[in-house]
Amino acid sequence: MDEILLTHPINPEELLWFLSRGFDDPIYSVRENSIFRAFLFADKKFLVKITPGTRSVKIEWLCGERTEENAAFVKSFISEWFDLEEDITSFYELLKADDRLSYMAEEFYGLKLVGMPDLFEALAWAIIGQQINLTFAYKIKRRLIEKYGDYINHDSSRYYIFPSPGTIAAADIEDLRKMQLSGSKTAYLKNIALAFIEGKIDKTILRSLPDSVSRRNLLTAQKGIGVWTANYVLMKSLRDQTAVPFGDAGLINALLNHGIIANKTELQDMHQLFERFKGWEAYLVFYLWRSLAPKPDNPLISIESN
């Protein structure tokens, strides 16, 4: 049993809820307060069971060899995935200062920004999700991962690993189209997989760039990566707080719900809001998204339900 001790407490219920919030992400499964996920590291596959608590996250090895290297990799991956090291106290101070958002500091207390440490997965996911509803997007992601992803079978369940850029670069265009990826998205995916293979994009390169703007420019140089996708990926995979997917349909709807903007085109008030949340922009987006898919007891929807 491995364990990550937390300096800053988290809310395990919120985390587990978010991970299983009515969508079907094929990259992990959530059962009985634990998260199951398969990993590939140094050509070895393994499966772990992750059980988050308030002050620690427990990691149990279910399949594959537990070496010190593997354990270190998984711990670091999980820490990044769930943003375990960030102290979000000052974000809560900002929330509390806003009458329309202050409830979030209690309602979602201890919710950390769930990221996507695998940059290729984040890019592929962002492209799949462009301009289609999330339910459909997750279906496509599942088809993609079930056809091209490696996996581990364990206890009559299959745990998938997201396909590598090499696999997608070699994938047949017709097969991708059959998954109901549009023609242009198919081309985008292949193109981006190629960019990874050619070493044009990776996390090290992105991190070596001096600012958000140059990171965004590196990404948007690829066809299929527009401003929204670049910011989404920088937010989810590099935890760039200043990368806000402005124009995002969900973000706009959340702002409308909270009465922060009055319509979808006049976004001055949105920019003012983000100005006040400097340094915590990505967290603000994440919490606003969180507000869109509330728990049954969330006041925001109990009003309209029936």
Next chain:
DNA sequence: CTCCAGGTATTTT
């Protein structure tokens, strides 16, 4: 049938 969905590229003003 309509409108929309965690947009992007291209073409037209």
Next chain:
DNA sequence: AAAATACATGGA
């Protein structure tokens, strides 16, 4: 430079 449009396809 800004605005309109084509694209693509399921979900509600």
